[in-house]
Amino acid sequence: xxxxxxxxxxxxxxxxxxxxxxxxxxxxxxxxxxxxxxxxxxxxxxxxxxxxxxxxxxxxxxxxxxxxxxxxxxxxxxxxxxxxxxxxxxxxxxxxxxxxxxxxxxxxxxxxxxxxxxxxxxxxxxxxxxxxxxxxxxxxxxxxxxxxxxxxxxxxxxxxxxxxxxxxxxxxxxxxxxxxxxxxxxxxxxxxxxxxxxxxxxxxxxxxxxxxxxxxxxxxxxxxxxxxxxxxxxxxxxxxxxxxxxxxxxxxxxxxxxxxxxxxxxxxxxxxxxxxxxxxxxxxxxxxxxxxxxxxxxxxxxxxxxxxxxxxxxxxxxxxxxxxxxxxxxxxxxxxxxxxxxxxxxxxxxxxxxxxxxxxxxxxxxxxxxxxxxxxxxxxxxxxxxxxxxxxxxxxxxxxxxxxxxxxxxxxxxxxxxxxxxxxxxxxxxxxxxxxxxxxxxxxxxxxxxxxxxxxxxxxxxxxxxxxxxxxxxxxxxxxxxxxxxxxxxxxxxxxxxxxxxxxxxxxxxxxxxxxxxxxxxxxxxxxxxxxxxxxxxxxxxxxxxxxxxxxxxxxxxxxxxxxxxxxxxxxxxxxxxxx
Amino acid sequence: xxxxxxxxxxxxxxxxxxxxxxxxxxxxxxxxxxxxxxxxxxxxxxxxxxxxxxxxxxxxxxxxxxxxxxxxxxxxxxxxxxxxxxxxxxxxxxxxxxxxxxxxxxxxxxxxxxxxxxxxxxxxxxxxxxxxxxxxxxxxxxxxxxxxxxxxxxxxxxxxxxxxxxxxxxxxxxxxxxxxxxxxxxxxxxxxxxxxxxxxxxxxxxxxxxxxxxxxxxxxxxxxxxxxxxxxxxxxxxxxxxxxxxxxxxxxxxxxxxxxxxxxxxxxxxxxxxxxxxxxxxxxxxxxxxxxxxxxxxxxxxxxxxxxxxxxxxxxxxxxxxxxxxxxxxxxxxxxxxxxxxxxxx
Numbered sequence: 001x002x003x004x005x006x007x008x009x010x011x012x013x014x015x016x017x018x019x020x021x022x023x024x025x026x027x028x029x030x031x032x033x034x035x036x037x038x039x040x041x042x043x044x045x046x047x048x049x050x051x052x053x054x055x056x057x058x059x060x061x062x063x064x065x066x067x068x069x070x071x072x073x074x075x076x077x078x079x080x081x082x083x084x085x086x087x088x089x090x091x092x093x094x095x096x097x098x099x100x101x102x103x104x105x106x107x108x109x110x111x112x113x114x115x116x117x118x119x120x121x122x123x124x125x126x127x128x129x130x131x132x133x134x135x136x137x138x139x140x141x142x143x144x145x146x147x148x149x150x151x152x153x154x155x156x157x158x159x160x161x162x163x164x165x166x167x168x169x170x171x172x173x174x175x176x177x178x179x180x181x182x183x184x185x186x187x188x189x190x191x192x193x194x195x196x197x198x199x200x201x202x203x204x205x206x207x208x209x210x211x212x213x214x215x216x217x218x219x220x221x222x223x224x225x226x227x228x229x230x231x232x233x234x235x236x237x238x239x240x241x242x243x244x245x246x247x248x249x250x251x252x253x254x255x256x257x258x259x260x261x262x263x264x265x266x267x268x269x270x271x272x273x274x275x276x277x278x279x280x281x282x283x284x285x286x287x288x289x290x291x292x293x294x295x296x297x298x299x300x301x302x303x304x305x306x307x308x309x310x311x312x313x314x315x316x317x318x319x320x321x322x323x324x325x326x327x328x329x330x331x332x333x334x335x336x337x338x339x340x341x342x343x344x345x346x347x348x349x350x351x352x353x354x355x356x357x358x359x360x361x362x363x364x365x366x367x368x369x370x371x372x373x374x375x376x377x378x379x380x381x382x383x384x385x386x387x388x389x390x391x392x393x394x395x396x397x398x399x400x401x402x403x404x405x406x407x408x409x410x411x412x413x414x415x416x417x418x419x420x421x422x423x424x425x426x427x428x429x430x431x432x433x434x435x436x437x438x439x440x441x442x443x444x445x446x447x448x449x450x451x452x453x454x455x456x457x458x459x460x461x462x463x464x465x466x467x468x469x470x471x472x473x474x475x476x477x478x479x480x481x482x483x484x485x486x487x488x489x490x491x492x493x494x495x496x497x498x499x500x501x502x503x504x505x506x507x508x509x510x511x512x513x514x515x516x517x518x519x520x521x522x523x524x525x526x527x528x529x530x531x532x533x534x535x536x537x538x539x540x541x542x543x544x545x546x547x548x549x550x551x552x553x554x555x556x557x558x559x560x561x562x563x564x565x566x567x568x569x570x571x572x573x574x575x576x577x578x579x580x
Numbered sequence: 581x582x583x584x585x586x587x588x589x590x591x592x593x594x595x596x597x598x599x600x601x602x603x604x605x606x607x608x609x610x611x612x613x614x615x616x617x618x619x620x621x622x623x624x625x626x627x628x629x630x631x632x633x634x635x636x637x638x639x640x641x642x643x644x645x646x647x648x649x650x651x652x653x654x655x656x657x658x659x660x661x662x663x664x665x666x667x668x669x670x671x672x673x674x675x676x677x678x679x680x681x682x683x684x685x686x687x688x689x690x691x692x693x694x695x696x697x698x699x700x701x702x703x704x705x706x707x708x709x710x711x712x713x714x715x716x717x718x719x720x721x722x723x724x725x726x727x728x729x730x731x732x733x734x735x736x737x738x739x740x741x742x743x744x745x746x747x748x749x750x751x752x753x754x755x756x757x758x759x760x761x762x763x764x765x766x767x768x769x770x771x772x773x774x775x776x777x778x779x780x781x782x783x784x785x786x787x788x789x790x791x792x793x794x795x796x797x798x799x800x801x802x803x804x805x806x807x808x809x810x811x812x813x814x815x816x817x818x819x820x821x822x823x824x825x826x827x828x829x830x831x832x833x834x835x836x837x838x839x840x841x842x843x844x845x846x847x848x849x850x851x852x853x854x855x856x857x858x859x860x861x862x863x864x865x866x867x868x869x870x871x872x873x874x875x876x877x878x879x880x881x882x883x884x885x886x887x888x889x890x891x892x893x894x895x896x897x898x899x900x901x902x903x904x905x906x907x908x909x910x911x912x913x914x915x916x917x918x919x920x921x922x923x924x925x926x
Contacts, residue, residue, distance in 0.1 A: 126798070240925050366620055541786070
């Protein structure tokens with residue numbers, strides 16, 4: 001009797017172990033993300049889509065709606081393809097520059113390229129306008145030089161400015177994802193090819209490019225989806241002549257209150273995102289290569305030959321022109337005052353002033369919604385810190401699981417990208433109809449902000465970590481283990497040094513996503529915890545030179561906070577990584 | 581690690597749900613993004629009624645209303661301020677408000693009380709007008725247009741920037757002014773001529789005012805913009821160096837301005853009906869009404885309230901503003917916007 005009993009006991013334990021290793025362990029890394037995304041993404045989205053797309057509501061759709069949907073889909077696709085291509089034309093050489101060369105001011109320039117990513121579109125539009133607008137520096141300079149009566153360049157309201165703004169916003173994604181992979185490539189592979197007689201072009205196309213393919217794919221799918229769901233750039237710079245799906249969703253949901261059509265458009269946008277993500281995973285599966293990655297420092301050198309120097313100088317100048325010029329106009333504008341002499345506005349005279357900054361600290365009109373600047377900085381940083389911690393904690397297990405994908409991973413992978421492709425307007429309304437009552441009466445809670453930011457940050461975190469984790473050959477781990485290292489030690493000695501840089505990249509993305517308030521635009525905001533972008537928008541909502549000046553100074557503060565944050569995160573010294 | 585994460589997630593949620601019944605009582609007021617008031621006034625209301633007032637900003641007037649409608653079975657707030665006469669019918673048709681005949685309605689001219697059942701009570705009003713750059717007109721020896729008809733004259737070619745009515749509420753108001761003036765039969769012809777005369781269309785007020793308008797800090801290329809009749813006063817108050825005169829003024833011809841009236845109402849399902857009524861009274865009271873001009877740059881509806889100097893000196897009220905019945909607007913707005921889009925943008 002007792003023997004029989006013991007037998008079943010052992011049997012049960014083995015059964016349990018088998019259950020754990022075959023079922024539970026693969027599922028475990030997905031637990032956090034599934035609960036999080038289920039609760040804060042799929043559930044609210046399903047609720048709002050059902051409100052618009054239930055059979056009773058659908059009959060209100062007619063042929064004209066489908067026509068509109070098709071037209072905006074076409075333009076959305078067209079501008080996204082062009083934008084992505086252009087972003088890579090600039091981004092790939094830039095990634096090469098940062099990965100392969102060491103030069104003075106490199107980390108500063110790198111941080112500079114990341115700043116646009118978090119700037120509110122209103123501010124970017126102001127920057128572009130100060131540079132390229134009808135009274136911008138370029139036009140004023142040209143008018144002065146050639147004695148012209150009218151501004152020669154008119155870029156606002158063209159497809160060109162949409163593409164330019166998308167490149168401005170998204171190049172940092174390519175620099176970070178591809179540059180990171182490039183800096184870890186084993187240089188001996190390229191050297192071997194060279195010594196076997198291959199010319200540099202052949203080395204690049206046959207060795208470097210195939211090795212970079214996973215990170216290029218990851219970057220391109222992120223950039224593409226970002227361009228595909230573009231909203232602020234289209235509205236503020238492109239103007240009413242252009243309409244993407246997201247802009248159309250906003251119009252239909254917020255202005256016309258046509259939830260069926262908004263729902264249909266959201267669904268189209270979501271399905272497109274899903275298709276892109278599935279394509280991405282399919283292609284990635286076919287091209288994944290592992291090589292022994294190197295610490296980044298071993299890959300970097302100073303420019304020595306003339307072509308190298310030419311490339312370095314050319315790229316640095318190009319990046320400075322694209323990123324520094326529009327950005328610098330904001331701090332400049334925040335420090336200049338136009339002379340009050342309004343009679344001869346044709347001869348605008350400028351004077352230096354610090355008034356806009358000192359004025360930030362004064363609640364002149366006793367407004368209940370006045371925000372002291374440091375409080376706004378504190379709120380922004382607080383939300384950003386929560387977003388970084390939350391998205392790394394949720395993203396790391398998933399990225400590790402994705403690095404050695406099984407059937408489950410391949411199935412779930414594309415769904416991780418969906419928050420980027422979901423319409424922010426639709427999701428915002430979804431939050432409102434879902435979290436407006438107990439048990440999850442979260443809608444009025446300030447916590448909803450970092451939760452929403454985390455949704456958008458997660459795909460970036462996962463896509464930054466996954467290629468790095470996947471690039472680690474198993475032999476390295478096995479070698480370490482066979483030399484007697486514990487699993488913990490293997491991870492610390494093999495995985496971590498390679499992953500550390502990608503983790504920092506991921507943290508920077510999460511940080512900037514949160515500072516830039518992605519997707520939170522259509523939530524309900526609690527004025528007690530205003531962030532920097534909200535403070536900027538508040539100034540720009542009323543006329544007056546002081547309001548404009550204060551908006552520019554707040555934008556400058558936002559740029560400084562973000563730039564400093566990025567520099568600090570990137571400079572974190574991580575033991576054992578042998579870099580930074 | 582997993583358990584830790586789980587706790588990290590659940591703890592704030594549990595705390596929040598546990599904290600829902602707060603003390604003292606909280607009164608939630610949902611508003612559009614442009615709402616603001618003096619801190620001292622709100623504090624005084626809070627102390628007098630032993631209540632904490634929480635504001636929820638919910639987007640522009642249209643977005644805020646849609647959110648209120650979507651949550652009407654479990655309302656986010658007790659009071660909702662910010663619906664204007666262009667959205668009034670949508671709000672009333674969806675039945676989001678309680679009826680409340682505030683005694684202070686006696687102080688408000690009947691012309692503002694567009695809801696006979698007193699579900700939506702008028703709080704403030706203002707005119708959406710074309711602002712012009714005084715210096716530009718003086719420097720170019722141009723006369724200021726006196727009517728909508730004038731705007732299609734060749735001397736004003738390319739000088740006017742308007743907002744897209746599909747994405748901007750001033751843009752919609754200006755469209756409605758032209759509908760009211762030219763009637764449904766010929767307003768589109770007017771817009772087609774205006775288009776031939778180089779009218780510039782942008783998506784939002786911020787872009788129109790700060791990027792395109794020549795008298796703002798953005799120094800754009802159009803000396804005329806669709807904005808508010810109070811914008812000239814705001815230019816003086818928020819000037820970067822003290823001004824003795826407004827740099828801009830409004831075009832005040834027949835129907836060149838559209839009168840906007842903003843309303844407050846108590847949301848159905850509130851559990852603080854008494855306090856909500858008190859808050860509505862507070863918004864209609866002389867003190868709050870006199871606070872409106874310099875906070876929100878709108879005019880008070882309460883006839884007891886006096887206007888600040890800056891308003892009487894620099895802002896002009898339209899003598900003959902355009903207006904349309906809210907039910908007519910509600911019935912036609914989508915069609916008008918669609919027809920306008922086809923005529924002006926495509």
